[in-house]
Amino acid sequence: MWERVKHMLIKEFIQILRDPRMKAVIFLMPVIQLLVFGYAVTTDVRDVATGVYDLDNSAVSRELIARFEKSGYFDIVARIEDPAHARDLIDRGAVRAILQVNKGFGNDLRAGRTARLQIVVDGTDSNTAGIVLDYSSRIAGRFAEKVLVTRYARLRGKSVEPGRVELRTRAWFNENLESRNFYVPGVIAIIVMLITLMLTSMAVVREKEIGTMEQILVTPIAPTEFILGKTLPFALIGFADVILITVIGVFWFDVPIRGSLLLLFVATALYLMTTLGVGLLISTVSETQQQAMMSTFFFYFPAVLLSGFMFPIENMPEAIQ
Numbered sequence: 140m141w142e143r144v145k146h147m148l149i150k151e152f153i154q155i156l157r158d159p160r161m162k163a164v165i166f167l168m169p170v171i172q173l174l175v176f177g178y179a180v181t182t183d184v185r186d187v188a189t190g191v192y193d194l195d196n197s198a199v200s201r202e203l204i205a206r207f208e209k210s211g212y213f214d215i216v217a218r219i220e221d222p223a224h225a226r227d228l229i230d231r232g233a234v235r236a237i238l239q240v241n242k243g244f245g246n247d248l249r250a251g252r253t254a255r256l257q258i259v260v261d262g263t264d265s266n267t268a269g270i271v272l273d274y275s276s277r278i279a280g281r282f283a284e285k286v287l288v289t290r291y292a293r294l295r296g297k298s299v300e301p302g303r304v305e306l307r308t309r310a311w312f313n314e315n316l317e318s319r320n321f322y323v324p325g326v327i328a329i330i331v332m333l334i335t336l337m338l339t340s341m342a343v344v345r346e347k348e349i350g351t352m353e354q355i356l357v358t359p360i361a362p363t364e365f366i367l368g369k370t371l372p373f374a375l376i377g378f379a380d381v382i383l384i385t386v387i388g389v390f391w392f393d394v395p396i397r398g399s400l401l402l403l404f405v406a407t408a409l410y411l412m413t414t415l416g417v418g419l420l421i422s423t424v425s426e427t428q429q430q431a432m433m434s435t436f437f438f439y440f441p442a443v444l445l446s447g448f449m450f451p452i453e454n455m456p457e458a459i460q
Contacts, residue, residue: 143360143361144364144371146368147364147365147367147368147369148368148371148372150368151369151372152372154345155338155372155376164338165334165338165379165380166379166380166383168334169334170383170384170387172330173323173326173327173330173384173387173388174387176323176326177322177323177326177388177391177392184212184267184270185211186212186214187213187214187235187236188214188233188234188235188236189213189214189217189234189235189237190215190216190218190219190228190234190236190237190238191218191237191238191240192219192222192225192239192240193218193240194239194241194242195240195241195243197246199245199249199286200244200245202282203240203244203279204238204240206278206281207238207275207278210274210278212274212278213236213238213274216234217233217234219237225239229259229261232261234261235261236258236259236271236275237258237259237260238256238257238275239256239257239258240256241255241257244256248283256279258271258275260272312397319392319394320394322448324388324394325448326384327381327384327388328410328448329443329446329448330384331377331381331407331414332414332439332442333439334377334380335373335374335376335377335414335415335418336417336418336421337432337435338373338376338418339369339370339414339415339418339419339421339422340418340419340421340422340431341428341431341432342370342418342422343369343419343422343423344422344426344428344430344431345428348428366419369419370415370419373415373418374408374411374415377407377414377415378404378407378411381407385403418435421434421438445459
């Protein structure tokens with residue numbers, strides 16, 4: 140049995156590695172995808188292009204605007220003159236947020252009245268808009284706290300150190316909350332799934348197209364041996380890609396490995412069994428390589444979207460979960 144499987148393995152590797160384009164797909168494409176996704180896929184929001192519409196133009200409003208600018212989250216790129224100008228900036232995508240300080244803002248604060256401040260965000264990207272609103276609320280809240288303390292101290296006639304509730308937070312496993320520590324491992328899984336699906340889905344259908352399937356069927360090879368001979372090469376390639384991409388993730392993106400490498404490879408083996416199984420199913424039911432490729436992408440995109448890589452599974456409807 141294993142002698143026949145070995146010959147199938149050799150045949151598959153010869154077919155795969157003699158094509159320079161296939162070698163590029165196996166070894167070069169995963170590296171390029173990891174580099175692109177590793178830098179592009181992030182939820183960190185900084186230097187948001189912001190326009191300022193200061194109707195108050197007081198020392199208090201200028202101090203508030205300076206706080207937004209010095210936070211590192213907002214980049215003041217425009218001074219707005221009228222509401223039409225603000226709408227135009229948002230429509231053109233020149234700014235992602237607008238900070239509007241209403242007239243009388245400083246006087247209302249000094250008098251102890253409610254001072255109104257407006258933040259307008261571009262909601263086309265709901266994730267970024269939510270983060271920007273959260274940043275804005277924190278900055279405005281701290282500024283209001285400082286103003287209240289100063290006013291209270293002035294009324295008392297002496298300096299006052301207000302009581303505070305100190306919240307100490309601790310994030311486990313990703314102490315600095317760097318998004319790449321979450322996304323790079325996810326990208327590794329997605330790339331491996333794509334590569335193994337593409338290669339395996341072409342395995343059987345290629346034999347049909349070039350007319351060698353009939354020759355294989357008349358040989359003494361058993362169906363189990365045929366399946367092993369078709370899937371084991373791509374399993375080995377999948378492991379090689381996992382090792383290659385993991386090394387790049389650790390040494391290029393500084394993503395730490397703090398768990399068991401043995402557990403990682405055992406989980407990878409289980410994961411590859413699913414992707415290779417789906418790829419083999421697609422290859423078996425397809426009649427042409429083009430049909431197999433279309434079926435692969437039909438499966439691939441929902442699998443990525445529903446995997447929890449982009450959206451938390453807990454937020455999905457129970458039926459989808």
